[in-house]
Structure formats: C-alpha cells, structure tokens
Amino acid sequence: MIYLDNAATTLKKPLSLYPAVLKNTIINSANAGRGGHFYSMRASEGIYETAEAISTLFNIPSPEQLAFTPNATYALNYAILGLLSRDSHAIITQMEHNSVLRPIHKSCDYTVIKADRHGNIRLTDIKKSIRKNTKLIVCTHASNVCGTIMPIEQIGKLSRSHGIPFLVDAAQSAGSIPIDVEKLCIDLLAFSGHKGLMTPMGVGGLYVREGIKLNPIITGGTGSLSQSLTQPDFMPDILHNGTLNAPAIISAKKSVDFILKQTPQEIGKKEHFLASRLFENLKNMDNVTAYGSFEKGNHNGTVAFNVYDYDSVHTSEILNDKFKICTRGGWHCAYPAHQALGTEKKGAVRASFGFFNSVSDVAKLTDAIYFISKNKSFF
Ligand SMILES: Cc1ncc(COP(=O)(O)O)c(C=O)c1O
Structure with a gap:
C-alpha cells in the first residue's frame, strides 16, 4: 500500500528505539506529578524532557508554558472556550477545521474571513473586522483541505498591535513548517503530535504565552495545590487535569528529536x-x-x-x-x-x-x- x-x-514513525521506549513506559510508568517517589518523578522528568524538546522546536520561552493534551482538538477547545464568553467577538477564517469552527460557534459572536478559490485570505479583511470586543483571532497555519499556508506572521503582528490574543492551529504545520512563537507573535499555539511531529497518538499540546489567562474548562486533579477547591491558575497545571498519557508523551521526545535533527x-x-x-x-x-x-x-x-x-x-x-x-x-x-x-x-x-x-x-x-x-x- x-x-x-x-x-x-503519520502512519510511519521513524524511530528504531521508539518501540522500546513506548513498551517500557506502557508497562512500567508511574503517575507523573502524583508523588515524590522515584517512579513518579521519573515519569514527570520524562514528560518535562519532551516539553523541553517541543519548546526548542517552537522557540517557546519556557516549557512550563506548554500543556499536553490528547490531540489538537482538545488544545483548541481549551484555548477558545477558555478565552471567550457570550459577549466576546472572535475572528476566524473560512479555512478552519471543525475543531475551531465548532467551539467558536457555540461560544460567541464571530466573523469568518472569506478565502478565495485557492484558500488565500486578505489581511485587510481581518483588519476591517476587528471590533472593540474582539477577544481572539484564530487562524490555521496550513489548510488541511488544500494545503494553502496562511500569512501567520502578518496576522500575528496585526493581532499584537491591537492587543488581541492570536491562536494558531498548527495541526497541519507542526514539524514541517518552521514555527517560532516569538517571531510570529503567536500567543496560543495548538498542535497535534501524531501528525507532523510523528509521535504516537494521544499527544497534542497548547502553548500559552505568559500573561494570557485562560478559564479552565475542565477542572480536577492536578497533583498541585491539593487543599484548594479551585483549579491552579498557572501553566501547565491549569490544563493538566487527570492522569497524563505518559507513555505516549515520553516516547514523543524521540520523534521530536528526529524532527529537530532533520x-x-x-x-x-x-x-x-x-x-x-x-x-x-x-x-x-x-x-x-x-x-x-x-x-x-x-x-x-x-x-x-x-x-x-x-x-x-x-x-x-x-x-x-x-x-x-x-x-x-x-x-x-x-x-x-x-x-x-x-x-x-x-x-x-x-x-x-x-x-x-x-x-x-x-x-x-x-x-x-x-x-x-x-x-x-x-x-
Ligand atoms: C487543521 C486541523 N486542525 C485541527 C485538527 C484536529 O487534530 P486532532 O485530530 O489532533 O485533534 C485537524 C485534524 O485533522 C486539522 O487538520
């Protein structure tokens, strides 16, 4: 075939060592962030090392600003539902995936920037659509339908100049298009691991720039501030609810290293x-x-x-x-x-x-x- x-x-994952790491972590991994004992610490360290590698890949200033999610859909939902309320306005493009369209549609008033028949949008259309209550601009980095790459850097600069958070859906670009969150003025970056980063399924993530406050849409056990009835408000714990997929996340480091090398x-x-x-x-x-x-x-x-x-x-x-x-x-x-x-x-x-x-x-x-x-x- x-x-x-x-x-x-990505069907093929590149690594000869990968199965060994995955097998070891599946049969021999404690719960990360849930104790100070050797095995729990080992799992936490493994997860942190993957966060470090991904931070290098996207020039994320600190791995603490990166939360792991099961896939890009969760990451996009955390960002969109965590930032918007009924009285907000958001701007998206016609090229978005349902993982953006559906959470936006149920959250707030929004403007869809039209694309031409090749999938291209115009920056001026975004500029004209900005309102006083625009709380988020979302754009896919590359169309999952026809592959058109969007003008992320220009949109990032425009968003930054208006003080509006900019969320990039990097599901189709992470691993195959260079991403520098600082240079591109990206405030929130959602990505899949299992696509271009060639990780096992069950790995995705959301980078949240320091200073951006999300409302947690899922609350629960984080292993931190256990005496509190409210969710920790700091990254990554605010988004790390429940047990993480340690085997997939820890083995993901192998593939991110591969991407960094290639x-x-x-x-x-x-x-x-x-x-x-x-x-x-x-x-x-x-x-x-x-x-x-x-x-x-x-x-x-x-x-x-x-x-x-x-x-x-x-x-x-x-x-x-x-x-x-x-x-x-x-x-x-x-x-x-x-x-x-x-x-x-x-x-x-x-x-x-x-x-x-x-x-x-x-x-x-x-x-x-x-x-x-x-x-x-x-x-
Ligand atoms: C542009 C885009 N955004 C989001 C997603 C959702 O990704 P995931 O399946 O990792 O949730 C996809 C998946 O195809 C996609 O192509």
Whole structure:
C-alpha cells in the first residue's frame, strides 16, 4: 500500500528505539506529578524532557508554558472556550477545521474571513473586522483541505498591535513548517503530535504565552495545590487535569528529536516538492481539477483534486481498492473551506505527503488518476 494520508496522521514513525521506549513506559510508568517517589518523578522528568524538546522546536520561552493534551482538538477547545464568553467577538477564517469552527460557534459572536478559490485570505479583511470586543483571532497555519499556508506572521503582528490574543492551529504545520512563537507573535499555539511531529497518538499540546489567562474548562486533579477547591491558575497545571498519557508523551521526545535533527524546513521542503510534482501532473491532465495555492508558492505537502464531477469519496475508494493508494475523500471536517474552493457538493480527494513518501509514490498516484479519468466505467 502507498500511504498518502499524512494530514490525518503519520502512519510511519521513524524511530528504531521508539518501540522500546513506548513498551517500557506502557508497562512500567508511574503517575507523573502524583508523588515524590522515584517512579513518579521519573515519569514527570520524562514528560518535562519532551516539553523541553517541543519548546526548542517552537522557540517557546519556557516549557512550563506548554500543556499536553490528547490531540489538537482538545488544545483548541481549551484555548477558545477558555478565552471567550457570550459577549466576546472572535475572528476566524473560512479555512478552519471543525475543531475551531465548532467551539467558536457555540461560544460567541464571530466573523469568518472569506478565502478565495485557492484558500488565500486578505489581511485587510481581518483588519476591517476587528471590533472593540474582539477577544481572539484564530487562524490555521496550513489548510488541511488544500494545503494553502496562511500569512501567520502578518496576522500575528496585526493581532499584537491591537492587543488581541492570536491562536494558531498548527495541526497541519507542526514539524514541517518552521514555527517560532516569538517571531510570529503567536500567543496560543495548538498542535497535534501524531501528525507532523510523528509521535504516537494521544499527544497534542497548547502553548500559552505568559500573561494570557485562560478559564479552565475542565477542572480536577492536578497533583498541585491539593487543599484548594479551585483549579491552579498557572501553566501547565491549569490544563493538566487527570492522569497524563505518559507513555505516549515520553516516547514523543524521540520523534521530536528526529524532527529537530532533520529540521522542519527540510521536511517541509521534501513534502512540498512531492506535492508540487503531483500538482503539475494533474494540472496538465484532462478532466482533472487540482486545488490550492501552488502557483503562489504558499503551499505545503497536501494536494486536493477531483476527477470529472465524480464523488470524491468514491474516487478515493477506487484508489484504495484498485490501486492500493490511501487518500481521503469527502469534506475533511472543514466544509466552509470546500465552499471557498467550490467543492462543497462533492468534496475533494486529498493526497497528503509525508517525510517517508517518494517520487515513485507521486508517479503511481498520477498513473492511477490518469487511468480513472480515462475509464468512466468506474462510476
Ligand atoms: C487543521 C486541523 N486542525 C485541527 C485538527 C484536529 O487534530 P486532532 O485530530 O489532533 O485533534 C485537524 C485534524 O485533522 C486539522 O487538520
């Protein structure tokens, strides 16, 4: 099988040592932060070391400002629900994932910045939408539908100049696009581990800049201030409720070290190269439409496409069943993004490249799409 669904999760994890660490921590890990004994301290130290590695990756000033979550969805919910109230206003873009759209929709009044048919937004539209009660600006770093990279640095500077917290959804960029929270003026950074950071599932995180106060949406045992009936108000304990997934978080250090060694620049370069190659092939193919911002160059390793007006889920099924290629059809939890691309009726097939894909995978997918486009009998 050829795996081209890295935007959903990275199937291959790179490390020879990884299984040993994971196995050891699964069968032999005490509860982190729940005691001063040797085993609990060892688990806490392991988790802290992963937080240090991730802080290096994103230039987070202190690992204390980083909380682990089970995935990006939890991190986004902690940030959005923790900052907004009914009388707040928020600004988001049309390219957001449901993990942003749904918590925003239930929290407050909000403005959606329209994207063009390549997934690009305009900074001036954000500027014009700022109100007195705007309490948060949220933007995905890269679209999970068509791979368009958003102008994060400009949005960060704009948000900072208005004193509005800026939340970046880095689910599709962490590990493959360099992120420096200081330089990009990011106040809150939500990310998945299991995608571009190549960690086991069950790892995500939220960076919260010092000085930003979140209301805790989940309260409970943190191992600290046990005599108090209220949640500790300091990071990371304010968000570290209940037992953490120590095996996955501790082993995540191996993959973050791998990313640091390869560098997000180089990983992203490779993924972009493969995606561009596919895009070029599809552009020249009759009856195939490819979407995204390749011509402008602000694009990651994801390509969305359709063959004729075929149902994208069915096309993806054919790619799986007949050609043994894993892609994802449908709406990718981001319906408004499909409205921007003009694919709201049939969705799109998404091929998302990862570090372990090769030009031969691009060639095989290109041939398969060509074959499908020439054989209407599939539909
Ligand atoms: C842009 C974006 N945001 C958020 C998420 C949610 O990530 P997770 O599955 O880690 O919760 C995804 C997942 O596909 C995504 O692509």
